[in-house]
Amino acid sequence: MAYSLVWFKRDLRLHDHAALHAASQRGPVLCLFVIEPSLWAQPDAAHQHYAFLLETLRELARDLKALGGRLHVRTGEVTEVLAQLHTLAPFEHLYSHEETGNAATFERDKAVARWCRAQAVTWQELAQFGVVRRLSDRNHWLRHWQAHTTAPQLPCPEPGALAFWPSPWPTQAVPSAHALGLDAWDPPQRQRGGRSIGQAVLDDFLNQRCRQYRGGISSPLSAPTACSRLSPYLALGALSLREVVQATQHKMLQLKEQQAYAAKGLEAFLSRLHWHCHFIQKLESEPELEWRNLHRGYDGLREHDVNPAHFAALTDGRTGWPMVDACVAMLRETGWLNFRMRALLVSVASYPLWLHWREVGQWLARQFLDYEPGIHWSQMQMQAGTTGINTTRVYNPVKQAQDHDPTAVFVRRWCPALRRVPDSWVLEPWRMPESVQLACGVTVRADAPAGAPDAWPLPLVALDSATRRAKDRLHSLRQQPEVRAAKAAIVDKHGSRKERDGRPPSPRRRLPPTPASTQLSLGFD
Numbered sequence: 272m273a274y275s276l277v278w279f280k281r282d283l284r285l286h287d288h289a290a291l292h293a294a295s296q297r298g299p300v301l302c303l304f305v306i307e308p309s310l311w312a313q314p315d316a317a318h319q320h321y322a323f324l325l326e327t328l329r330e331l332a333r334d335l336k337a338l339g340g341r342l343h344v345r346t347g348e349v350t351e352v353l354a355q356l357h358t359l360a361p362f363e364h365l366y367s368h369e370e371t372g373n374a375a376t377f378e379r380d381k382a383v384a385r386w387c388r389a390q391a392v393t394w395q396e397l398a399q400f401g402v403v404r405r406l407s408d409r410n411h412w413l414r415h416w417q418a419h420t421t422a423p424q425l426p427c428p429e430p431g432a433l434a435f436w437p438s439p440w441p442t443q444a445v446p447s448a449h450a451l452g453l454d455a456w457d458p459p460q461r462q463r464g465g466r467s468i469g470q471a472v473l474d475d476f477l478n479q480r481c482r483q484y485r486g487g488i489s490s491p492l493s494a495p496t497a498c499s500r501l502s503p504y505l506a507l508g509a510l511s512l513r514e515v516v517q518a519t520q521h522k523m524l525q526l527k528e529q530q531a532y533a534a535k536g537l538e539a540f541l542s543r544l545h546w547h548c549h550f551i552q553k554l555e556s557e558p559e560l561e562w563r564n565l566h567r568g569y570d571g572l573r574e575h576d577v578n579p580a581h582f583a584a585l586t587d588g589r590t591g592w593p594m595v596d597a598c599v600a601m602l603r604e605t606g607w608l609n610f611r612m613r614a615l616l617v618s619v620a621s622y623p624l625w626l627h628w629r630e631v632g633q634w635l636a637r638q639f640l641d642y643e644p645g646i647h648w649s650q651m652q653m654q655a656g657t658t659g660i661n662t663t664r665v666y667n668p669v670k671q672a673q674d675h676d677p678t679a680v681f682v683r684r685w686c687p688a689l690r691r692v693p694d695s696w697v698l699e700p701w702r703m704p705e706s707v708q709l710a711c712g713v714t715v716r717a718d719a720p721a722g723a724p725d726a727w728p729l730p731l732v733a734l735d736s737a738t739r740r741a742k743d744r745l746h747s748l749r750q751q752p753e754v755r756a757a758k759a760a761i762v763d764k765h766g767s768r769k770e771r772d773g774r775p776p777s778p779r780r781r782l783p784p785t786p787a788s789t790q791l792s793l794g795f796d
């Protein structure tokens with residue numbers, strides 16, 4: 272008798288695990304996770320991702336042990352690990368989920384497919400999101416998403432239900448983050464990994480915090496508790512998307528009558544779970560969007576204007592705009608920011624600072640604990656204005672501070688110097704008269720170091736004129752006939768679709784809930 276190999280990737284759970292379920296139908300299974308040094312050497316990989324992964328793997332290993340099995344964690348390139356295993360204990364069937372990853376995992380998967388063909392091993396990849404491989408027509412995508420998310424969940428196997436193949440290997444120690452060449456920084460206040468923590472976060476959100484979702488997700492002050500905070504658990508598959516969607520729909524039906532406000536919040540949350548897959552589908556259908564403009568008419572727009580000083584100031588959190596620098600400081604400490612503040616960072620980077628989305632995106636990928644390539648790169652391009660199909664949103668960092676942190680609680684929490692600056696000047700410290708600077712003990716000067724308690728940096732550029740120049744450059748390109756002409760094909764391939772003859776669904780017809788599938792408006796965000 273042979274066994275089937277289950278290769279865990281970014282699907283680190285036993286519940287609702289299609290690959291494990293399919294493999295177990297054939298007979299015994301061997302469960303494998305591979306720590307791949309070449310992936311951890313990529314510019315989008317960070318220490319925090321590795322630490323969160325190990326925390327999640329530890330729980331997965333414990334859950335498998337409770338079923339009488341074992342998680343084999345090996346370090347090496349996947350094709351080499353597969354070849355070693357195949358020599359020690361031949362297998363004919365490999366199962367995994369369909370991964371929509373970065374260029375490195377895409378190439379790795381192609382190498383695995385070649386290896387499987389050469390060894391006559393069949394490799395079955397199963398969908399774990401509402402993302403469709405080889406999607407032929409975007410018009411039908413929503414139906415796929417609905418079919419995926421409404422299908423019954425596959426329960427976690429009961430003890431004794433799975434047959435495990437005896438281990439061909441002794442246990443291998445996992446490498447340290449340092450040995451993989453990762454930066455030493457691990458945000459001290461980041462979320463911790465593991466399915467049980469993910470489940471607790473979901474539970475807490477659906478039963479308590481969802482009441483704050485509506486109206487609470489835009490301000491960086493309220494967002495940390497108002498948002499679900501499920502993103503890293505979805506990104507590593509500690510929770511299945513389907514279980515989150517179905518738990519939300521269940522809760523919405525409970526709340527519908529008595530607590531309409533909270534139900535509305537969950538409706539908006541559900542629409543984000545739809546966007547989750549909508550954006551990943553873009554990378555699945557066009558992997559090149561990780562490294563080149565979705566709309567090729569924007570090629571050359573920013574590529575030749577590299578400004579290392581602007582980039583360094585942004586990443587150090589010393590642009591001089593309090594809201595931007597506070598967001599960078601929070602991100603460094605927690606590994607998380609809400610959507611609006613992520614969009615603000617990219618907008619400031621892309622317009623007044625005129626930086627290319629690629630470098631900024633690699634830096635942010637390392638900062639975000641929840642880095643999900645499909646969402647990340649699609650959003651980077653959308654916010655930088657290079658998709659050609661989305662309205663250009665340019666966020667003003669001063670206005671965002673006035674709207675979302677009017678009493679400066681957030682900026683003072685993350686920027687020590689601002690604690691000493693009086694209210695009248697705190698959101699625009701560069702306007703502070705010298706006498707006030709002297710009185711409060713904070714000088715505003717170009718060379719102020721990041722995080723200094725007694726100095727604040729001058730803004731890198733004059734915001735209004737730099738933003739105007741950037742918008743003009745983008746818009747003049749957008750007006751060119753060939754750039755306009757190329758837009759239709761992108762809308763056809765990637766644009767979101769309206770439901771039912773182009774009309775948004777009416778609220779009454781929306782129950783039982785389906786996510787808003789109209790164009791990507793931010794609702795009340």
Ligand SMILES: Cc1cc2nc3c(=O)[nH]c(=O)nc-3n(C[C@H](O)[C@H](O)[C@H](O)COP(=O)(O)OP(=O)(O)OC[C@H]3O[C@@H](n4cnc5c(N)ncnc54)[C@H](O)[C@@H]3O)c2cc1C
Nearest residue numbers: 498499500501502543546547610613614641642643647650
């Ligand atoms: C430049 C930029 C980069 C981003 N990179 C990532 C990323 O790498 N990984 C990631 O998960 N999200 C990313 N987002 C989307 C969004 O900011 C995060 O999903 C959200 O802040 C995570 O917090 P949450 O789980 O509490 O969100 P909630 O508001 O509670 O949303 C629930 C879930 O819906 C999905 N979601 C929410 N907003 C979006 C959106 N705008 N687009 C697609 N899916 C969404 C996420 O899976 C999220 O976990 C990015 C946004 C921007 C502007």
